[in-house]
Amino acid sequence: MASDNYNKITSINFKELESIVGKEFISSDPEQLNKYGQDETEDLVFLADVVVKPQTVEQVSAIAKLCNGNKIPLTTRGAGTGLSGGALPIRGGVLMSMEKLNKIIEIDERNLQATVEPAVINYIFQDEVKKSGLFYPPDPASWGSCSLGGNIAHSSGGPKAVKYGTTRDYVLNLQVVLANGDVIWTGANTLKYSTGYNLTHLMIGSEGTLGIVTKIVFKLIPLPKHDLLMLIPFTSAEQACKAVGEVFRQGITPSAMEFMERDAIDWSIKYSGEPGFEIKPEWQALLLVEVDGNNMDVLMGDCEIISTVMQNNGCDEILFAESAEQKNALWKIRRKVGEAVKSNSVYKEEDTVVPRAELPALLKGVKDIGKKYGFKSVCYGHAGDGNLHVNIIKGDLSDEIWNKDLPKGITEIFELCKALGGTISGEHGIGLVQKNYLPIVFTSNHLDLMRGIKRIFDPNGILNPGKIFD
Amino acid sequence: MASDNYNKITSINFKELESIVGKEFISSDPEQLNKYGQDETEDLVFLADVVVKPQTVEQVSAIAKLCNGNKIPLTTRGAGTGLSGGALPIRGGVLMSMEKLNKIIEIDERNLQATVEPAVINYIFQDEVKKSGLFYPPDPASWGSCSLGGNIAHSSGGPKAVKYGTTRDYVLNLQVVLANGDVIWTGANTLKYSTGYNLTHLMIGSEGTLGIVTKIVFKLIPLPKHDLLMLIPFTSAEQACKAVGEVFRQGITPSAMEFMERDAIDWSIKYSGEPGFEIKPEWQALLLVEVDGNNMDVLMGDCEIISTVMQNNGCDEILFAESAEQKNALWKIRRKVGEAVKSNSVYKEEDTVVPRAELPALLKGVKDIGKKYGFKSVCYGHAGDGNLHVNIIKGDLSDEIWNKDLPKGITEIFELCKALGGTISGEHGIGLVQKNYLPIVFTSNHLDLMRGIKRIFDPNGILNPGKIFD
Numbered sequence: 001m002a003s004d005n006y007n008k009i010t011s012i013n014f015k016e017l018e019s020i021v022g023k024e025f026i027s028s029d030p031e032q033l034n035k036y037g038q039d040e041t042e043d044l045v046f047l048a049d050v051v052v053k054p055q056t057v058e059q060v061s062a063i064a065k066l067c068n069g070n071k072i073p074l075t076t077r078g079a080g081t082g083l084s085g086g087a088l089p090i091r092g093g094v095l096m097s098m099e100k101l102n103k104i105i106e107i108d109e110r111n112l113q114a115t116v117e118p119a120v121i122n123y124i125f126q127d128e129v130k131k132s133g134l135f136y137p138p139d140p141a142s143w144g145s146c147s148l149g150g151n152i153a154h155s156s157g158g159p160k161a162v163k164y165g166t167t168r169d170y171v172l173n174l175q176v177v178l179a180n181g182d183v184i185w186t187g188a189n190t191l192k193y194s195t196g197y198n199l200t201h202l203m204i205g206s207e208g209t210l211g212i213v214t215k216i217v218f219k220l221i222p223l224p225k226h227d228l229l230m231l232i233p234f235t236s237a238e239q240a241c242k243a244v245g246e247v248f249r250q251g252i253t254p255s256a257m258e259f260m261e262r263d264a265i266d267w268s269i270k271y272s273g274e275p276g277f278e279i280k281p282e283w284q285a286l287l288l289v290e291v292d293g294n295n296m297d298v299l300m301g302d303c304e305i306i307s308t309v310m311q312n313n314g315c316d317e318i319l320f321a322e323s324a325e326q327k328n329a330l331w332k333i334r335r336k337v338g339e340a341v342k343s344n345s346v347y348k349e350e351d352t353v354v355p356r357a358e359l360p361a362l363l364k365g366v367k368d369i370g371k372k373y374g375f376k377s378v379c380y381g382h383a384g385d386g387n388l389h390v391n392i393i394k395g396d397l398s399d400e401i402w403n404k405d406l407p408k409g410i411t412e413i414f415e416l417c418k419a420l421g422g423t424i425s426g427e428h429g430i431g432l433v434q435k436n437y438l439p440i441v442f443t444s445n446h447l448d449l450m451r452g453i454k455r456i457f458d459p460n461g462i463l464n465p466g467k468i469f470d
Numbered sequence: 471m472a473s474d475n476y477n478k479i480t481s482i483n484f485k486e487l488e489s490i491v492g493k494e495f496i497s498s499d500p501e502q503l504n505k506y507g508q509d510e511t512e513d514l515v516f517l518a519d520v521v522v523k524p525q526t527v528e529q530v531s532a533i534a535k536l537c538n539g540n541k542i543p544l545t546t547r548g549a550g551t552g553l554s555g556g557a558l559p560i561r562g563g564v565l566m567s568m569e570k571l572n573k574i575i576e577i578d579e580r581n582l583q584a585t586v587e588p589a590v591i592n593y594i595f596q597d598e599v600k601k602s603g604l605f606y607p608p609d610p611a612s613w614g615s616c617s618l619g620g621n622i623a624h625s626s627g628g629p630k631a632v633k634y635g636t637t638r639d640y641v642l643n644l645q646v647v648l649a650n651g652d653v654i655w656t657g658a659n660t661l662k663y664s665t666g667y668n669l670t671h672l673m674i675g676s677e678g679t680l681g682i683v684t685k686i687v688f689k690l691i692p693l694p695k696h697d698l699l700m701l702i703p704f705t706s707a708e709q710a711c712k713a714v715g716e717v718f719r720q721g722i723t724p725s726a727m728e729f730m731e732r733d734a735i736d737w738s739i740k741y742s743g744e745p746g747f748e749i750k751p752e753w754q755a756l757l758l759v760e761v762d763g764n765n766m767d768v769l770m771g772d773c774e775i776i777s778t779v780m781q782n783n784g785c786d787e788i789l790f791a792e793s794a795e796q797k798n799a800l801w802k803i804r805r806k807v808g809e810a811v812k813s814n815s816v817y818k819e820e821d822t823v824v825p826r827a828e829l830p831a832l833l834k835g836v837k838d839i840g841k842k843y844g845f846k847s848v849c850y851g852h853a854g855d856g857n858l859h860v861n862i863i864k865g866d867l868s869d870e871i872w873n874k875d876l877p878k879g880i881t882e883i884f885e886l887c888k889a890l891g892g893t894i895s896g897e898h899g900i901g902l903v904q905k906n907y908l909p910i911v912f913t914s915n916h917l918d919l920m921r922g923i924k925r926i927f928d929p930n931g932i933l934n935p936g937k938i939f940d
Contacts, residue, residue, distance in 0.1 A: 110827035111891075112718060133721065154664045166662055168671075169639070184916045188893035190823045191855045192636055194624045194675050195893045196900055196908060196938055197920045201638075201671035205664050222721035248582060251603065251692035251764065294721065295768045353660045357580035385661045421581075423658035423665045430666055438666060446654045450667045452926030456919060468666055 006073050006091055006465065009049035013070060017052055017094070020062045025053040025100065036077060036095045040142070041085040041433055042348065048075065048095035055100040057175065057183060057214045064212065064462075065181030067094055073465050074179075076208040078119065078150030081142040083349055084431030086153060086207045091465045098149055101214065107132055112220045113172065113189060118149025118213050135223040137164035140427070141335050149213050154429035155205040159256035159290070159334070162384030164221075166427065168204045175215035176203060179458040189217045202453070207429050208464040210457040227255060227292035228299050229321040231330050232310050237261045237285035237379075241359040243313035244287065244383045248356065250309060252302050256290035257384030259359075264337045264380040271340030275329050277319060287315075287383065288334050337380045338389070346394035348406060352417050353426030356386040365416040366390050373409040374401065387426035407436075414440045430468045438469060476561055476935070477541050479519035487522055487564070490532045495523040495570065506547060506565045510612070511555040511903055512818065518545065518565035525570040527645065527653060527684045534682065534932075535651030537564055543935045546678040548589065548620030551612040553819055554901030556623060556677045561935045568619055571684065577602055582690045583642065583659060588619025588683050605693040607634035610897070611805050619683050624899035625675040629726035629760070629804070632854030634691075636897065638674045645685035646673060649928040659687050672923070677899050678934040680927040697725060697762035698769050699791040701800050702780045707731045707755035707849075708830045713783035714757065714853045715827040720779060722772050726760035727854030729829075734807045734850040741810030745799050747789060757785075757853065758804050807850045808859070816864035818876060818903075822887050823896030826856040835886040836860050843879040844871065857896035877906075884910045900938045908939060 009017075009028075018026045027033075033047045054060045067074040073093030080087055089095045102119035109132050116125060122143040129136050139158035140146050146156070148167075152174070157166040174186045176199075186199040193200075203210055234240035237259075244257055260268070262284045269275060287310070291302045307318055321327040341347060354362045363379060366388070370377050375397060381389040390413065394402050414424045414437050423441050424434060438447065451469060454461070479487075479498075488496045497503075503517045524530045537544040543563030550557055559565045572589035579602050586595060592613040599606050609628035610616050616626070618637075622644070627636040644656045646669075656669040663670075673680060704710035707729075714727055730738070732754050739745060757780070761772045777788055791797040811817060824832045833849060836858070840847050845867060851859040860883065864872050884894045884907050893911050894904060908917065921939060924931070 108825075108827075109719065110715060111825040113825060155662075155668075156664075157662050161662060165639075168668075169635075178915070178919075182913075182915045184913060184919075188823070188888075188911070189825050189891035190857075190893060190896060191826070192625075192627050192631060192823050192852075192857050192896035193893060194626075194821070194895045194897050194899045195911060196675075196917075197680075197923055198625075198638075198671055198675050199916070199919065201668055201674075204671075205666075205668050210667075222718070222723065225721075245580060248692070249579065251695075253692065295765065295771075298765045298768055301765075351664070353658070353662050355578075355581040355583060355659050356661070382662070387660075387662050418658075421659035423660060423663060425664045426660060426662035427664050429664045441658070441665060443652075443654060445648070445652045446669070447666075449648075449654075449669065449926060453667055453923060456922030456926060 006093060007071050008092065009072060009094065013066065013072065014050060016066055017050060017063065020059050021052050021054050025055065027051050036097060037089060039080040039082045039085065039087045041083055044085055044088055046088045046090045047092065048089035049092050051095045051097060053097050053100050057177065060177045060212055060214055061181040061183055063094065063096060064177050064179060067462050068179050068181065068460055071460050071462060074462050075464050076212050078147035078153065079121065079145055081146040082150060082154065082431060083428040085433045086429050086431035086467055088432055090432060098147070104128055114218045114220055116148055116216050116218065118216060119147045122146050122148055122151060129220055130223055133223050134220040136170060136218060136220055138167045138170060141338055148216060152204050152213055152216065153207045154427060157382060157385065157387065157427035159258055159382060162257050162382060163253050163255040168201065170218045171200060171204055171216060172219050173217040174200055174203055174213050176211035177214055178211050179460065179463050191219065205429070207431060207467055209454060209467055210463065224292040225294045226296050226299055227290055228303055229327045229330055230289045230303060230306065231319040232287040232289060233280065233283040233316040234285045234314065235282050235316065238360045238363055239313050240285040240287050241363055241383060243310050243315065244359060245357040246309045246313065247306055250305050252305055254289050254306070254384060255292040256288060258288040258334050259383035260286045260334060260337060260380040261378065263378045264341065265333065267340040267344060267378065268333045268337045271343055272332055272336040275333055280316065283316065288330060341378050341391045348392045350390040350392065350410060350413060351425045351428035352390055352413060352422065353385065353387045354417055354420040354422030356384065358420040358422065359383055359386050359388065361420055362388055362416065366413055369409050369412045373405045375406065375409060385426065386422065410437065411440065432467055435467070435469055476543050476563060478562065479542060479564065483536065483540060483542065484520060486536055487520060487533065490529050491522050491524050495525065497521050506567060507559065509550040509552045509555065509557045511553055514555055514558055516558045516560045517562065518559035519562050521565045521567060523567050523570050527647065530647045530682055530684055531651040531653055533564065533566060534647050534649060537932050538649050538651065538930055541930050541932060544932050545934050546682050548617035548623065549591065549615055551616040552620060552624065552901060553898040555903045556899050556901035556937055558902055560902060568617070574598055584688045584690055586618055586686050586688065588686060589617045592616050592618055592621060599690055600693055603693050604690040606640060606688060606690055608637045608640060611808055618686060622674050622683055622686065623677045624897060627852060627855065627857065627897035629728055629852060632727050632852060633723050633725040638671065640688045641670060641674055641686060642689050643687040644670055644673055644683050646681035647684055648681050649930065649933050661689065675899070677901060677937050679924060679937055680933065694762040695764045696766050696769055697760055698773055699797045699800055700759045700773060700776065701789040702757040702759060703750065703753040703786040704755045704784065705752050705786065706784070708833060709783050710755040710757050711829040711833055711853060713780050713785065714829060716779045716783065717776055718826065720775050722775055724759050724776070724854060725762040726758060728758040728804050729853035730756045730804060730807060730850040731848065733848045734811065735803065737810040737814060737848065738803045738807045741813055742802055742806040745803055750786065753786065758800060811848050811861045818862045820860040820862065820880060820883060821895045821898035822860055822883060822892065823855065823857045824887055824890040824892030826854065828890040828892065829853055829856050829858065831890055832858055832886065836883055839879050839882045843875045845876065845879060855896065856892065880907065881910065902937060905937070905939055
């Protein structure tokens, strides 16, 4: 499957790789290649020539050196939960799964920092730092299975981003293996940094195309003691989006402000079971709003203000979660939407993002464009960030219409995002499936700068080739 | 003063520049060249061939194009308050002062965003957004005179960074004129962004060497309603630093946590007048601690916890500021330290930064290294960030010792920073005066990556030449 510009793995290469990682951590078994040839992006599969699982930084370095010297594609993979095809080995070659580099090396309570290897699962890390009274906020919907290294590849967000920021905001320093096998630390373990070009921030969101992250130093913050969760129903989805912006203008920053339109709710419930309360037929959208902090009286006050804003925007009766179980039940509806929608139909997921107050215009535009091209979409996401996930459903559409008209519709949606001051991905990345749309938001000289940076870091183009741009 | 690699301004170039910016916005008058040949870095002066003051983005673009085509150095200058020589036109050529691009274009209350030109003064911007109940936190000591464009050049911090982050954390999108005159927007006006390499973050902190910022879209946050300020005296500077770390481990994040050692206090008071309360002779250090938020009871509770931590670390009696005047008086002591120290002696300022809990070790190390080389230092800064400004005082040292031994001492201080997990600049940048020390913290392949990025953005090397690296 190697393209003309790259070399395939030879038996000599295989032997060399085997001597680097050890016999039990290399495979070219078709079943393994198939397993590691997929992520959570639609139904795409691409086969590498070989799967390797390094256990040390030195092994990662040796693998990079070998691939670089032989011009063999090297695609790094975290937990494979990506939604833009970023971890797919589309040019064949070596698929390097980081799964064995999964240690939490240190939780430094003196400095509120942690040093981890990239394959640590987000939720496991969150849970571990909580034991020290500390907090690592970024929480993608896939937090139970996604890896911190993958989170860095896309600067992943999650519901808490609205108050606490995305992965980017918690990375202090990265150990990176470069394409030629050299190992660098990109910055320092400090809260402030003004020491030359910021390679830490350049690496975050670069989707494994500039280097391979082998250690991460995260900033942690004190764990808030309390949180309150509200479910707020609306008979108009656009009105729900409008209410979102007004909450922030009241001086309140919720720790989550999630949006689901009717179809998203129905599909999620169908997929993961009844929520234990009535979903009235007239509800067209739900907001899930959380506040957190150390003082319960303050949080109650915040909830009152939020309730008033919501009522002024015509919400139906607000449901307060009264127990941990009820909170989990509400969060489950939101967290399972993505899986639910995908289990139902062939689909295409977009990760649109606009300035927060433009969300009603975006939602309306998405629906209008859908009508024009005859497709249905299910919308949900992080309304507080202006980040709307749009799942376009194939349903009964013919393959011909799906293949011919869908790209036109997506192009119009992305043009609308741009016109509203937004862009085409808030947290899922560009990877494979969005790269053709990049020229919508970037001029050619802008893209040339990105390509130039790629050449500096990876002159032979071996690192995750064919991602972000060709 | 142009180096061999660059061309000097010809009379033809001068005419062209004049036709771009207009007669009253260009000068080669020696007095003007002298004025624009300095910033706040020691007593350095470098003369450009010509000073220009563009009034539009189009003019900036035309100037860049002209300089690029003729290989003329182009140094962009904000308000000239930099402390690392970043705005000095060390290779001659064109000094472009951005001072006429000083409009606040929009404060967008719907989206909690603002769009500004780069020469807007930090304090003026803060003041203006406050009128809308909004907050732009980054507040360098020079906030009354520094420009927002300059803040972006160095990702400037300030006291509030400990809770609210540095300039970097508030920049959503930048309009940038590239070396060849092309104009791009680096990102989108969104809170989340995962759309290719993050050129916004690459531009921030690049000190005018990669492009010229002509518009900025900032994120704003709700303005906290209340703040409380405490002055906490210690008889041991190291004990004061130790107490700092413990506050955060109590789950409290103050909105300022400033440190001044005895000499800094004395010099500041000598420079700007008595503070209206007694500074006891046995005090060796002061902490200035602020908390802010919307609920006064919560803030009072935080202050109690902080007081307990401080008392457990042996502080003397804590002074609570009881009026806006008293708050201003306390802040004035801290904000004037830099100017005060500089007015007293020839000096060299370092901007060391380490993980917060390593601050006592850094302070002790700085003093030990000073003793070894025979120099005195005055230390103060943002203790909550681990960011210690070290002003090394020439005092009675001979020029010979100063010139010969000082670089050795600074090298040892920076080596100590690195060993403690820190780096050589937290918020002042590298500019001209720190560039020789960069190899202490970066390997040569790391520096090569930075140089490679520079070549991609500025192949002719015209933008602020000789800064960060040669």
